[in-house]
Amino acid sequence: MLIDGLLIGGLIIVVGIGFSLCFGVMHIVDFAVGEWVMLGAYTGYIMVRYFGYDPMIYLPIIFLIFCGVGWMIYPLIYRAVSGKRHNPVIMGLVFTFGLSILAKGGALSVWGYHIQSITTWLSGKSISIGVLTIPALRFAGFVFGILVTILFMIFLYKTKFGIIIRATAQDRDTANLLGADVRKIGGLVYSLYAGVTGMSGVLIGTLFSIHAAMGAKYCTLAFFVVVLAGMGYVPGVIIAALVLGLLQSFVGVYIGGRYTLVALFMVMYGVLLITPKGILRRGI
Amino acid sequence: MELQASKAQAVPVPSVWRFTPLGLLLVICLILPWLASPLWIRIATEVLMWAGLAQSWNIIGGYTGYLCFGHGAFFGLGSYVTGLMMVKLGWPFGIGLLFSGILASLLAVIIGYPTLRLRGAYFAIATWAFGEMVRQIATILDVTGGAFGLQLPSFLNLRYFYYVMLAVTGLTYLTTYFLLERARFGYKLLAIREHEEAAEMVGVDTVSIKMKAFALSAFFPGVLGGIYAYWVTYIHPDSVLGAQLTDFMVVMAFLGGIGSLWGPFLGAVVVQLVQRILWLFWGEGTFYLVIIGAAICAVVLFIPNGLIGLMESRFLSPREAVSQLRKTFKW
Numbered sequence: 001m002l003i004d005g006l007l008i009g010g011l012i013i014v015v016g017i018g019f020s021l022c023f024g025v026m027h028i029v030d031f032a033v034g035e036w037v038m039l040g041a042y043t044g045y046i047m048v049r050y051f052g053y054d055p056m057i058y059l060p061i062i063f064l065i066f067c068g069v070g071w072m073i074y075p076l077i078y079r080a081v082s083g084k085r086h087n088p089v090i091m092g093l094v095f096t097f098g099l100s101i102l103a104k105g106g107a108l109s110v111w112g113y114h115i116q117s118i119t120t121w122l123s124g125k126s127i128s129i130g131v132l133t134i135p136a137l138r139f140a141g142f143v144f145g146i147l148v149t150i151l152f153m154i155f156l157y158k159t160k161f162g163i164i165i166r167a168t169a170q171d172r173d174t175a176n177l178l179g180a181d182v183r184k185i186g187g188l189v190y191s192l193y194a195g196v197t198g199m200s201g202v203l204i205g206t207l208f209s210i211h212a213a214m215g216a217k218y219c220t221l222a223f224f225v226v227v228l229a230g231m232g233y234v235p236g237v238i239i240a241a242l243v244l245g246l247l248q249s250f251v252g253v254y255i256g257g258r259y260t261l262v263a264l265f266m267v268m269y270g271v272l273l274i275t276p277k278g279i280l281r282r283g284i
Numbered sequence: 285m286e287l288q289a290s291k292a293q294a295v296p297v298p299s300v301w302r303f304t305p306l307g308l309l310l311v312i313c314l315i316l317p318w319l320a321s322p323l324w325i326r327i328a329t330e331v332l333m334w335a336g337l338a339q340s341w342n343i344i345g346g347y348t349g350y351l352c353f354g355h356g357a358f359f360g361l362g363s364y365v366t367g368l369m370m371v372k373l374g375w376p377f378g379i380g381l382l383f384s385g386i387l388a389s390l391l392a393v394i395i396g397y398p399t400l401r402l403r404g405a406y407f408a409i410a411t412w413a414f415g416e417m418v419r420q421i422a423t424i425l426d427v428t429g430g431a432f433g434l435q436l437p438s439f440l441n442l443r444y445f446y447y448v449m450l451a452v453t454g455l456t457y458l459t460t461y462f463l464l465e466r467a468r469f470g471y472k473l474l475a476i477r478e479h480e481e482a483a484e485m486v487g488v489d490t491v492s493i494k495m496k497a498f499a500l501s502a503f504f505p506g507v508l509g510g511i512y513a514y515w516v517t518y519i520h521p522d523s524v525l526g527a528q529l530t531d532f533m534v535v536m537a538f539l540g541g542i543g544s545l546w547g548p549f550l551g552a553v554v555v556q557l558v559q560r561i562l563w564l565f566w567g568e569g570t571f572y573l574v575i576i577g578a579a580i581c582a583v584v585l586f587i588p589n590g591l592i593g594l595m596e597s598r599f600l601s602p603r604e605a606v607s608q609l610r611k612t613f614k615w
Contacts, residue, residue: 094534095581
């Protein structure tokens, strides 16, 4: 149970990092995060259905597709949060909220309420480490999560572009003054975020069922992780995802499965009230 | 900033002609149930309810600038309080309604005190978490009937509910007009929305004003929730506390134009009619969500003042529209 929570945590970390970076760089809270996961899962499902082969080989293609979609949507978001608006943060929030309604409605209209799933060559197999037996697919998801996180960290901490992104996340205006093209960086971050989230959507689709209203669940998890980590503080996401896994297993075992969501929302609300900058007090 | 403030102050002197459209609307609202078929009375009742809900959201979201994504919780609380009072205690409907409103306000004061210290996105996420929490609690508790819902005594009189809904929604709009458009209270709220520190500097007691606005904006959803519960006679955590409630309040207020008296009304009429007309012609569907989502995106991008703002401003020429688009995408 505990291991289960931690393994799914790997995927949540990936979603959370993109989401957190998005907030840090552009000050946008993306209410459509769950919808990106849902669209990623459906894209994977459609590709497997029409072209065959294993969903794992489509991951890079889906990454590129979603990067492209994010890149095309970004100018609209930029327009929503800039210009002569007297409340840019709220406008951005409502815009992504509109996007999420649009995506959810579109998915419901096209695919309806049917539940789908993707099968891969890993489905049904399991790996045993010592006394533990872990489903291979969950392990693959975990490995994927760790890999993407490490790549993300290398990109953020070792490349020049990553330094610019972090500088922008720390102080947008100063970075802009020092010659960072905030608009371009925002576009890059948003497309990266969309790509990575879509890609983890495929893996989530192989682990759990796919349906048009699945976005809400992942939206909740991503928000929880990012709020706990401190919005905009990327390394905190890893710790917050661990806390999420522990909390879910703990409440599920000791109090009862139906209390898990109540506990999640209570903790989220409590953290926002007590330390809005996250449990590590490092957010913005 | 100055523009917004002066716009609010520059309400022209009321004249007979100014109130003609309003009087016409009132007359239509009053005689509608004697002309329309039961189906249309139901739809009109729904429109009125949503108009009231959108306006009450507008008090905190539009006038004060605090985006509340948990307003559905007050509606749900109202319907459960009225429902439980009528079922378990056997109290009359009217008293249940009053209690619903008062308890919703009380809840708003309790959660508003810590939550209203947060701003912008933080406030939005905190209220969202709170709203979802309330829904989950209602699903778990035994007294609310849990996931099975709650059955109320049925009273099938469409016109009765239409007039009750009309009265409460009318009260919502009157309160907004007299307290927010015509009184110092409203200006204080606008000042908080435009620049909270500056408002505090010039002597606005921001904490208490925000709390009052939040309590006021929670009162009406509580009452409307109570009416809804008695009207549909069966309530369930998903139907009275679901995310779609808050979603629709936000969407209607934004579509019509936030921070204006008639914006939410217009938004509610448009959204609800689009939904119902699609439903009448194509059956139960979800396509209306696509239209509403696209509309809300377009409103944020091109007409931040909403449909009501569109009526006041001039239309863009095709050439200007192209150049605006070009600027957005940097072609």
